Structures are given as C-alpha cells and as structure tokens.
Amino acid sequence: MTKTLDTFVVGQQGVVKIVNGERKIKRRLFDMGITPGAHIMVRKLAPLGDPMEITIRGYELTLRKVEAAFVTMEVTK
Amino acid sequence: MMKFALAGNPNSGKTTLFNGLTGATAHVGNWPGVTVDKREGLYKKCAEPISIVDLPGIYSLSPYTPEEVIARNFVLEENPDCVINIVDATNLERNLYLTTQLMEIDVPMVIALNMIDVVDKSGDRINEKELEQRLGLPVIRVSALKGEGLQELMERAYQASKQKRNGVTVLEDSALKHLISDITIALDGQNVQNPLFHAIKLIEQDELEVEMHKETVKMVEAFKKTFTDELFGNDFEALIADGRYKYITNNFSVVMQHKNPDRFRLTKSDRIDKALTHRIWGIPIFLGILFFIFHLTFSEDLFFLGSIFGLPELPEAWYTPEGDPINFWVLLLSCFYNGGVFSPGCIINNLWNEIIVGIPFGALQGLVEESGMQSWAIGLINNGIIDGLCGVLSFLPWILTLFCLFSILEDSGYMARVAFILDRLFRKFGLSGRAFMPMIMGFGCSVPAMINTRTLADDKERTATVRVIPFFSCGAKLPILTAIAGGIVAAYGVGNADIITYSMYVLGIVTAVISVLAMRSTTLKGETPPFIMELPAYHPPRFKSLILLLWDKAKHFIKKAFTIILASTIIIWVLTHFDFSWKLLEDDQINQSILAQLGMLFQPLFTPMGFGSQLGQFGWVFVVAAVTGLIAKENVIATFSTLAACLMAVSGLDFGNLAINAEDGIDAVRAMIQATGITVPALLSFIAFNMTTIPCFAAVATAKSELINKKTYNLTLLFWVVTSYIVGAVVYTVGSWWWTAFIWALVAALAVVVIKLYNLRRNS
Numbered sequence: 001m002t003k004t005l006d007t008f009v010v011g012q013q014g015v016v017k018i019v020n021g022e023r024k025i026k027r028r029l030f031d032m033g034i035t036p037g038a039h040i041m042v043r044k045l046a047p048l049g050d051p052m053e054i055t056i057r058g059y060e061l062t063l064r065k066v067e068a069a070f071v072t073m074e075v076t077k
Numbered sequence: 078m079m080k081f082a083l084a085g086n087p088n089s090g091k092t093t094l095f096n097g098l099t100g101a102t103a104h105v106g107n108w109p110g111v112t113v114d115k116r117e118g119l120y121k122k123c124a125e126p127i128s129i130v131d132l133p134g135i136y137s138l139s140p141y142t143p144e145e146v147i148a149r150n151f152v153l154e155e156n157p158d159c160v161i162n163i164v165d166a167t168n169l170e171r172n173l174y175l176t177t178q179l180m181e182i183d184v185p186m187v188i189a190l191n192m193i194d195v196v197d198k199s200g201d202r203i204n205e206k207e208l209e210q211r212l213g214l215p216v217i218r219v220s221a222l223k224g225e226g227l228q229e230l231m232e233r234a235y236q237a238s239k240q241k242r243n244g245v246t247v248l249e250d251s252a253l254k255h256l257i258s259d260i261t262i263a264l265d266g267q268n269v270q271n272p273l274f275h276a277i278k279l280i281e282q283d284e285l286e287v288e289m290h291k292e293t294v295k296m297v298e299a300f301k302k303t304f305t306d307e308l309f310g311n312d313f314e315a316l317i318a319d320g321r322y323k324y325i326t327n328n329f330s331v332v333m334q335h336k337n338p339d340r341f342r343l344t345k346s347d348r349i350d351k352a353l354t355h356r357i358w359g360i361p362i363f364l365g366i367l368f369f370i371f372h373l374t375f376s377e378d379l380f381f382l383g384s385i386f387g388l389p390e391l392p393e394a395w396y397t398p399e400g401d402p403i404n405f406w407v408l409l410l411s412c413f414y415n416g417g418v419f420s421p422g423c424i425i426n427n428l429w430n431e432i433i434v435g436i437p438f439g440a441l442q443g444l445v446e447e448s449g450m451q452s453w454a455i456g457l458i459n460n461g462i463i464d465g466l467c468g469v470l471s472f473l474p475w476i477l478t479l480f481c482l483f484s485i486l487e488d489s490g491y492m493a494r495v496a497f498i499l500d501r502l503f504r505k506f507g508l509s510g511r512a513f514m515p516m517i518m519g520f521g522c523s524v525p526a527m528i529n530t531r532t533l534a535d536d537k538e539r540t541a542t543v544r545v546i547p548f549f550s551c552g553a554k555l556p557i558l559t560a561i562a563g564g565i566v567a568a569y570g571v572g573n574a575d576i577i578t579y580s581m582y583v584l585g586i587v588t589a590v591i592s593v594l595a596m597r598s599t600t601l602k603g604e605t606p607p608f609i610m611e612l613p614a615y616h617p618p619r620f621k622s623l624i625l626l627l628w629d630k631a632k633h634f635i636k637k638a639f640t641i642i643l644a645s646t647i648i649i650w651v652l653t654h655f656d657f658s659w660k661l662l663e664d665d666q667i668n669q670s671i672l673a674q675l676g677m678l679f680q681p682l683f684t685p686m687g688f689g690s691q692l693g694q695f696g697w698v699f700v701v702a703a704v705t706g707l708i709a710k711e712n713v714i715a716t717f718s719t720l721a722a723c724l725m726a727v728s729g730l731d732f733g734n735l736a737i738n739a740e741d742g743i744d745a746v747r748a749m750i751q752a753t754g755i756t757v758p759a760l761l762s763f764i765a766f767n768m769t770t771i772p773c774f775a776a777v778a779t780a781k782s783e784l785i786n787k788k789t790y791n792l793t794l795l796f797w798v799v800t801s802y803i804v805g806a807v808v809y810t811v812g813s814w815w816w817t818a819f820i821w822a823l824v825a826a827l828a829v830v831v832i833k834l835y836n837l838r839r840n841s
C-alpha cells in the first residue's frame with residue numbers, strides 16, 4: 001500500500017518511493033537522507049499536532065506535515 | 078602558513094574539535110548551526126604552525142543556504158592545504174553524504190571519525206580500515222570531546238597535504254558516469270579548476286554554477302538531452318542525490334555493525350525525548366523550565382520556601398538605625414537569606430555587589446574623599462567614574478547566571494526540541510520554529526543572536542527575525558528593568574519588582590510577535606519557510622566548555638565596562654559639569670550644563686511617552702540616559718548613577734553613598750523619581766522604550782552586516798525608532814488613563830482592516 005508520509009500514524013514504518021515538491025524543498029529532503037529506498041518510522045507528533053518527528057538513516061529528523069506530503073511511501077508496518 | 082579547513086555536518090563536533098586543536102573557547106552548543114561564520118585558530122604541535130579554519134556546519138554543498146555557500150566558497154576559492162572532514166560516527170550514513178560531495182573537489186582530504194568512543198560504548202562496531210579503503214581517504218578515529226586521536230589526525234592531515242589529490246566521485250557506478258566524465262573533460266579543457274566538482278554541479282543545474290559557466294551550460298544541456306532515467310525523468314538533482322545515498326547504503330553495511338540490528342531501536346536519548354516532547358506534557362514542561370530558569374536567576378524566595386514555611390526576616394537588632402548591617406557576618410548572611418532563601422542568581426549577585434565590588438570600591442571612594450584633592454576631582458572620580466563603573470559591574474552576575482542556564486539547555490539538546498514543540502505556533506506568525514533559537518539567544522545578547530539568523534534559509538524571515546531580536550530583552554537591558562522596577566517599589570511602595578520585570582519581558586515578546594505579524598503581512602510577505610531539521614541526541618551538558626564560555630563572556634563584559642562604558646561615563650560627567658563656555662559647574666548648577674541644555678532641546682519629543690516636557694526642569698535626564706543607551710545599554714543605568722549624584726545635590730535629597738548602596742542603581746532611580754516626579758506609567762514607558770528602540774552600537778553594526786542591503790538596514794533603524802515610540806506611548810497613555818486602551822484598540826483594528834483590504838485587492 002502506498003500513501004504520503006504526512007498520513008502515517010505514530011509508530012508506522014515505510015520505505016520512500018517518490019519525493020516530489022518544489023526544487024528547493026525537494027533538495028533539502030534529499031540532503032537530509034529522504035531518498036527512494038530509505039526506511040522511515042514516524043516517532044511522534046509535536047504537542048500541537050505538527051510537525052512530525054521521524055527516524056531515518058539512524059537519526060531523528062523533524063519536518064512539517066506539508067513537507068511530509070511530498071514524500072510518497074510504501075507502508076511496511 | 079599552511080591552512081586546514083574543518084568541514085562537516087552541523088552538530089558533528091566541529092567546534093569542539095576546533096577548540097581542542099587551537100585551545101580556543103568558541104561557543105559550542107548541541108543545536109545544528111551554532112557556528113554560522115568561519116573562524117580561524119592556530120595549531121602549533123605539528124612540524125610547522127597550521128592555521129585551522131572552522132567552517133559552518135552543512136549537510137550538503139547545495140546553493141540554498143548562506144552557510145553552505147560560505148563553506149563551499151572557502152574550499153573552492155581559498156585553496157586550503159587540506160580539508161578535515163569531520164564525520165559523526167554515531168550518525169555515519171547521513172554524514173557521509175557530505176563526504177561524497179567534498180571528495181569531488183581537488184583538495185587533499187582526511188576524515189575524522191568523531192565520537193567514536195560513543196559508538197564503541199554502545200557496542201556497535203565501525204571498521205575504519207574498510208571505510209578508508211572504500212573511500213580512498215585516510216580515516217582517523219577521534220574523540221574531540223576527550224581530546225583523543227587529535228595528534229594522529231593532524232599528522233595524517235599534514236602528510237596528506239603534501240600530496241596533490243584529484244577529485245573522485247562515488248557516482249562512478251551510476252548511470253550518470255558517462256555524462257559526468259564527458260563534461261569533466263570539457264571543463265578541464267577550458268582550464269577550469271576542480272572540473273569534476275563543477276561538472277556535477279552543472280548537471281544539477283546549481284544556480285551559482287549556471288551563473289559562472291554560462292557558455293558551458295548550453296553544452297551540458299545538449300549532453301543531458303541524450304539521457305533519461307525511468308525513475309527520475311530528467312530531474313538530475315534528484316538523480317545525483319539518490320546516487321550518493323545508494324553508494325553509501327551499498328557500502329555501509331560492510332563498514333558498520335550494529336549490536337542491535339533493529340533499524341528503529343530506541344536509545345536512551347529517545348526515551349528522554351519521549352517525556353520532554355510529550356503530546357500533552359511537552360508544552361507545560363517547556364513553560365515550567367522557562368519559569369524555573371527565571372526563578373533560579375531572580376527569585377528572592379527560592380522554591381517559595383519562605384512563603385510556605387513563613388520563615389522570619391533577619392532580626393532588626395542586627396542592623397543599625399540607618400538600615401546597614403552591624404557587622405560583616407550579618408552582611409554575609411543577608412546575601413543568602415532574608416525571610417526566604419535566595420536563588421543562586423541572587424546569592425551571586427549579592428555577594429558580588431555587597432562584598433566583592435561594594436567593599437573595595439566603597440573604601441576607594443572613602444580614600445578619595447579624604448585625599449584633599451580639589452572638589453571637582455573628587456566628584457569626577459567618585460561620582461563620575463566609580464559610581465558609573467559600579468553601576469555597570471553590578472549586573473554581571475545576573476547576565477552570567479542567565480547565560481549559563483540557557484547554555485545548559487542548548488548544550489543538552491533541548492533547545493532543538495523547543496523549536497519542534499513551538500513550530501506550529503511560530504508558523505502562525507509566518508516564521509519557522511528555527512527562528513526560536515536566535516530569538517531566545519536575544520535574551521543573552523543580540524549580537525550572536527543576529528549572527529545566528531544565518532541558519533534561516535529565507536531572506537525575508539531573516540530580516541523579520543533580526544528586527545525583532547532586540548525586543549527579547551538582552552542581559553545589558555536587564556539592569557534597566559531591575560533598577561527601575563526596584564525604584565518603583567521603593568518610591569511608590571506599589572507592586573512587586575519581580576512581577577514588573579517579568580511583565581516587561583512579556584511586553585517585549587508581545588511586541589515582537591505583533592511586529593512579525595505586521596511585517597509578514599505587509600513589507601516582508603512570503604511563503605512560510607520550510608522546517609526540516611535534525612534533532613540531535615541528548616547528552617549531559619559539558620562542564621568544562623560551559624566554564625570556558627562563561628569565563629569568556631565575563632572577560633568580554635569587564636573589558637567593555639572598563640573601555641567604552643568607562644569612557645562614556647567620563648564624557649557624561651564632563652558634559653554635566655561644564656556649560657557651553659566651559660566653566661566648571663557645581664553639582665547643583667546641573668541645569669546649566671551642556672548635557673542639560675541639549676537634553677532640554679529634545680525633551681518635548683518624548684512627551685507622548687511620559688518622560689518629556691511634563692517632567693519639568695530635570696526631565697531631560699531620562700532623555701539623556703536613553704540616548705547614551707545607544708552606545709551600550711549598560712550606559713542607561715550608569716548615566717542614572719552619574720546624574721543622580723548631581724540631582725541629589727540640587728534637590729537636597731540624600732540617599733547616602735551611591736556606590737556602596739548602589740544596589741543596582743535602584744537608589745539612583747529613586748533620586749530621579751524624587752527630582753522629576755515621574756509617574757509609574759512613564760517609568761514603565763521608559764523601560765519599554767529602551768527595550769524596543771535602536772539597540773546598542775554593537776548590535777546595530779551586526780544588523781548592518783547581516784541584513785541583505787543598505788535599504789533594508791535603513792528601514793530597520795526606522796522600524797526600531799517607530800516601534801519604540803508607539804510602544805512607549807501605548808504603555809504611558811494606557812497606564813495613565815485606562816480608557817485610552819479603547820482608542821489604541823480602535824487604531825489597531827483599523828490598521829488590520831486596511832492591511833487586509835489592501836492584501837485582498839492586490840491578490841485579486
């Protein structure tokens with residue numbers, strides 16, 4: 001099943017399929033390691049519901065839901 | 078001299094390594110992006126002295142953030158003899174991404190595998206020999222924090238610097254191989270330096286490169302037409318980033334062995350994080366920590382022990398009728414306790430002011446008094462110089478305490494979480510959670526805070542942030558707050574000094590929020606910048622680096638007190654004791670002085686804020702104090718101390734020896750209140766004005782260099798003047814006549830409607 005990263009619930013895991021978005025944001029996502037094939041787990045949401053914290057390539061990254069919406073994922077767990 | 082550059086990811090320990098190598102005391106924090114400008118130091122333990130340049134931390138060599146551009150231009154244009162790429166071993170995968178880019182430049186390079194001790198301790202294994210072989214670059218295990226492996230690192234770097242190295246790329250195995258080599262050969266033919274690096278950047282359509290090689294771009298485009306990828310189409314930037322990570326992933330598993338193979342294992346840091354950024358408790362915990370910091374710094378009733386247990390005050394018999402302690406031991410005790418245990422901040426402050434500074438300077442003044450010098454000389458030394466200096470030195474303890482507590486939060490990694498918690502809120506104002514860091518740093522000092530705005534990617538967000546940083550009342554503005562708040566309590570017997578101080582801080586924050594909202598919906602409109610940020614692992618604060626940092630800060634401060642501030646207090650004294658014909662004046666002739674005459678000229682301008690014409694003949698003192706604050710905010714209270722001595726002579730009041738009873742300028746403020754009859758709202762307005770107006774020299778100069786152009790800078794100065802005028806006027810009028818609040822509300826509502834209508838019209 002594929003869906004975008006912003007719709008993941010806490011604890012859900014997946015593999016990055018496609019990264020979209022405007023050039024600058026997309027580059028930033030790539031630079032931080034969100035590239036096709038990377039495994040991601042959603043750790044938690046901030047107290048106000050946004051941004052989200054994910055574990056990727058062994059470290060913690062935070063990004064907003066609007067930015068996470070550019071990342072299409074294959075759900076693994 | 079040889080020059081080595083330190084390059085690496087933010088928060089990979091570059092600055093710690095830099096300090097370890099050069100013995101410097103640069104500020105280290107557990108927050109990505111603490112070093113935002115490059116810094117130089119000297120390493121002396123090699124065959125020849127080596128200059129070490131600490132570059133800002135970067136994730137990539139993209140052209141999108143200023144610090145990436147600084148780092149990239151340095152390596153490309155300044156031709157360092159060697160690049161030391163510092164890699165965080167606990168986060169190897171992402172750190173190597175930058176390595177794959179740096180190694181494409183034709184420069185000798187070594188890799189410092191930092192925090193390797195942490196990896197060893199966790200039971201994971203990194204095979205650095207294997208890594209060295211695969212990358213073709215020397216890899217050295219180091220622990221910057223413990224100072225291990227630094228000698229070997231520098232020796233290997235020194236050896237490497239003796240040999241020329243040509244750039245290599247890890248994209249050799251990718252589909253882009255031929256495209257890259259074709260363009261590299263073409264660029265090499267044009268005698269371009271670092272052809273491989275530029276070739277890859279051109280394929281990425283990097284903005285800076287396209288600008289530099291306009292001619293070659295056409296050729297690159299022609300080459301690119303022959304190529305498409307099924308997954309990425311012709312998005313070459315994506316294709317290259319993907320190629321780099323593919324290389325890393327493929328080679329990574331051989332190099333790194335995890336004790337716990339679960340990809341998403343929970344570390345200790347994760348467990349701490351779970352509590353501190355909890356969905357429900359996250360925000361209360363944050364507010365609690367903020368309150369606790371201020372409580373530890375300013376409270377005279379630590380943990381409310383005094384109120385809870387009804388602890389008694391020190392017996393009256395221990396004081397003379399004038400209210401002075403009868404002996405040294407009472408004085409010492411009263412530094413720690415009086416009806417409640419004092420907070421650490423207060424204790425240090427009392428010890429410093431009553432004993433360390435108060436006693437020797439008081440004795441010095443006594444000596445001067447009896448020296449038989451001319452009375453004007455005694456006046457200059459005692460009231461001009463010593464009172465002024467004491468006024469300034471008196472708040473060093475509070476600055477350091479506050480600075481220390483914020484540094485601990487930053488060093489532990491909690492600050493980054495605060496940005497995470499607050500981002501949603503900041504977005505409402507058109508900023509990202511990242512803007513929180515420079516703003517909170519503003520509570521310490523505006524200068525580093527403004528420099529730190531470089532971590533913000535968007536120019537408009539940076540401008541807005543730089544403009545509101547001074548509203549986060551800095552350490553130097555603190556004495557204005559405490560002295561006036563203390564003066565109000567002492568003179569009018571109303572309110573509570575803590576509450577006044579606290580609400581003034583809040584007023585500054587509210588002003589900042591409103592200003593940002595106003596700017597982001599008018600002159601600085603733009604998309605909300607993205608918020609994609611690393612959350613560093615928590616670690617206990619490092620005692621040594623904290624002490625070094627505080628020592629550095631104290632040194633800097635004392636130097637400033639004895640140079641620029643001392644000079645200005647002397648000038649103010651001279652200007653208050655001479656008239657325009659340079660005739661020496663007695664203390665009670667102060668109104669004929671040069672300063673008074675000038676002050677009176679401008680006094681009417683300040684009337685709407687309550688400290689102008691309505692204060693009568695001595696009202697100019699507030700005007701003068703505010704103006705001297707433009708040099709350094711410490712001057713405001715120093716000026717008060719200098720002027721108060723004269724005012725007391727005129728008005729026949731006596732608050733005793735100002736230096737001994739200085740108590741942070743409170744008595745000076747009392748003297749000013751008595752002489753001018755200034756009201757409480759006008760005093761609050763004076764604080765508000767000083768807090769929001771043009772900051773000190775140093776901050777203005779920093780703002781000038783951080784803002785993108787001269788026009789923005791001029792507008793920023795205008796913005797500060799206008800804002801402070803409005804805020805001062807609002808505080809004064811509403812405080813004096815409560816119903817004026819409705820008029821201001823109406824004006825604000827009108828402004829909002831006008832802006833909304835204007836924006837609607839422009840959009841349609």
